[in-house]
Amino acid sequence: MFQFTKRISFIFFVISLVTAFYINFKVSPTWVETQLQYQTYTNGVGQLAYRASGQEVLINNPVPYGESPLRQSALDTQKSRPPIGEQWVYKNSTDNLMLIKADFHFSFWSLLPAFVAVVLCLMTREPLVALFGGIVIGAVMLGRFDITHEVFIPNMATSSAxxxxxxxxxxxxxxxxxxAKTGAAKAFANHMSQHYVKGPRSAKLVTWFLGLVFFQGGTMSTVLVGTTVKPIADKAGVxxxxxxxxxDSTASPxxxxxxxxxxxxxxxAFLFIPGVAFLATENDRIAFFFSSIPFSFYAIFAVIGTLLLSLNITTFSGSPLKKAIKRVTETGQLDSPNASPISAKELHQSQVPEGYTAHRLEFILPLVSLIIIAIGSFFATGTPQIHWAFSGxxxxxxxxxxxxxMALKQVLEGFGNxxxxxxxxxxxxxxxxxIGVLSKQLGGGIYLVESLGEHIPFWCLPIILQLMTMVIAFSTGTSWGTYAIAFPLGLPLAWTIAQTQGLHSPELFMMVCFATILNGSVYGDQCSPIxxxxxxxxxxxxxxxxxxxKSQIVPATYAAMLAAVLWTATVWFFV
Known part of the structure; x- marks a missing residue:
């Protein structure tokens, strides 16, 4: 069976690779004008500027919109790459500035690299092989045949990498x-087991509670909670x-x-829409964000779902999680028989040198310092400085x-392990x-958004935006990257529909549409293997x-379906 699956995977990859070559040589890209609105101002020396990522960026030489080679009417006649990638323009006066960019897509073919990566992941259960396969497909589609120098080095030689x-x-x-070297994790687990954690349910409840405490979300939350509860949960048999x-489901939600x-x-920064009063200033847009939180139905249901599982209520957990619970109850095996964990076993085994006595404070003190530095840097700088926290x-x-x-040699040995x-x-x-960068460059998200029209019935838009962002985030593996694509395109569409279809509560409609984009992106990010x-x-x-x-996607999908029903009902009955 394994050899048959391996052969099918290889054939699938070869067919995909041939398709990628065909797209590169035979399929012409569709160029699309992307408009970005920023809150611009005149700085102290009289120069036009805007703020991005907390930094002031100067605006140089804006031109009339009708003269820009990046306007859609000019791009429609474009046979090759436009002479410039982006340009500041104005339509009536320099008081109404916007940044326009020339993006492209290969219609539905733009989703091919992510599709290949996900399918190969499911078929081979080898993430490295699957992701590399998707990268090769995306590189060929873009004509970057020297993958080492044109793909890996540019992407890995960045500050984010x-x-x-x-x-x-x-x-x-x-x-x-x-x-692992000091035995601190094991000592902490033993202490928790003796005083607080008495079994799988209490271990999961501790995990759920810590997920709420570390509400910074994303990578920081998953790393903090995961490393903290792993020894406790293993000892409790979770x-x-x-x-x-x-x-995962108490991080971004x-x-x-x-x-x-x-x-x-x-x-x-992605929510500014000209003429919309309740989104006019940065404070207005942040207030709009918080006002929309009650409509984050998916996030609410995702958190409730994890709480139910923690309480051993598995009605909405799905068969993969139920099978895992049954397996660990009957056999004590924490992983499935064919599992290949992506972290080494030595990290979860004690390697304490002879004569060294472990203490739980060796786990607690670094963890507390990590939390204090992360939260303190958030209030001091506006962003949690994760590197400072983990370094400390x-x-x-x-x-x-x-x-x-402990000898220095033993410390270095633990660090090296x-x-x-x-x-x-x-x-x-x-x-x-x-592969996320390649998917974005291929314009898969832009294609999905462009496929929508302005003649959609208003009550259909929330679920369409939800499905669209779910696919984009799943394909690219990032919720924040999806926000940069979906909000500047989806919210203006929602506002246009609210105005043209005469909705009596356009602000409420916008809040629901905002929540669907926010939550759909979170779902796609959570469920994506990349x-x-x-x-x-x-x-x-x-x-x-x-x-x-496979075990998370089932309860997450239940939550997404229920959220879709409530979003549709909200706009149908209240806007």
Missing amino acids: ASILILYLWLLGGLMGMW SHEELSYVV IASIIAFNAWPAYIQ ALFLSIFVALAKG GLKGVVVASVILMFALT SDTTILSSMTTGCDLMDHV
């Missing part, structure tokens, strides 16, 4: 290695599928509900071990980011990546 390597390979791996599901984090500041925790862990008499334990997961993460949070949830909990994907 370096940040990932430092954080997840050195800092996270080093910290987990130190906890299957890795259950643990990774609770960790919680961050979108308890939004005292970086999300509102990031997202508000790692150095504190090393200092305590040395102070207690930690690096080895997460190197495969780090490579998977890098590949996932690379998402960083999915990979990190699997890595920190010791779960097989595809086991996590």
Whole structure:
């Protein structure tokens, strides 16, 4: 059976590769004008500017819209790449500026790399092979045949790639290695088991509660919660599928509900629509974000779903999670028989040197310092400085071990084991980011949005936006990247429909549409095997990546379906 699946996977990849060559040589890209609205101003020296990522960016030489080679009417006649990639323009006066870009897509073919990666993941259960296959397909479609120099090096020689390597390979791996070397994780698990955790249910409840506490969301939440609860849950007999599901589904969903984090500041930049008073200023847009939280039905149901599972109520958990619960109850096996966890076993085994006595505070103190630095830096800088937090925790862990008499050689050995334990997961993460960049460059999200028209019945729009963002985020493995695509296109569409179809409560309609984009992106990111949070949830909990994907997608889909019903009912009865 394995050989047959392997052969089918190879044939599928070859067919996809031939298709990619055909697209590159025979299919002409469709060029699309993308309009981005920013809140512009005149700075102290009289120059036009706007703010992006907290930095002031100058606006140089805006031109009339009708003269721009990037307007849609000019792009429709374009036979090759436009002479420029972006340009500031104005329609009536320089008081009404917007940035326009020339993007392209290959219609539905733009989704091919992500589709190949996901299918190969499901067929081979080898994330590295699947992601590499998707990268090859995307590179060929873009005509980048020297994959090493034209794809991997440019994508890995970026600040975001370096940040990932430092954080997840050195800092996270080093910290987990130190906890294994000192026995701190095991000591903490023993203490929790004796005083607080009495079985699988209480272990899952602790996990769920920590997911609420670490409401910064995304990678930070999954790493913090996963590394904290892993030793406790293993000792209590919680299957890795259950643990990774609770960790993952209380990360981004919680961050979108308890939004005292970086999300509102990031997202508000995409919400400006000329002439819409309640979205006029940055404060207005942030207030709009918080006003829309009660309509984040998917996020609410996702968090409730994890709570129900933590209470051993499995009605909406789906068969994969039920099978995992039955397996661990009957056999004690935390993983399925064919599982291949993407973190090394040595990270989850004690390697304490002879004569060294572990103490739970060696786990608690670094963790507390991590939380304090992360939260303190958020209030000080507006963004949680994750690298500072993990660096402080790692150095504190090393200092305590040395102070207690552990030899420097043994400390370095623990640190090195930690690096080895997460190197495969780090490579998977890098590949996932690379295929996400290729998918975005191929314009899959733009194609999906462009396929929508302005003559959609208003009550259909929320579910269409939800499905669209689910597909984009699933294909690219990022919710924040999906926001950058979907909000600037989806909300103006929602406003146009609200005005042309005479809705008596357009602001409420906009809130619901906003929530569908926000939540649809979270769903796609959660369920995608090429998402960083999915990979990190699997890595920190010791779960097989595809086991996590297949077990999480069922309850997540239940939550998404129920949310879709409520969004549709809300706009039908109240707008």
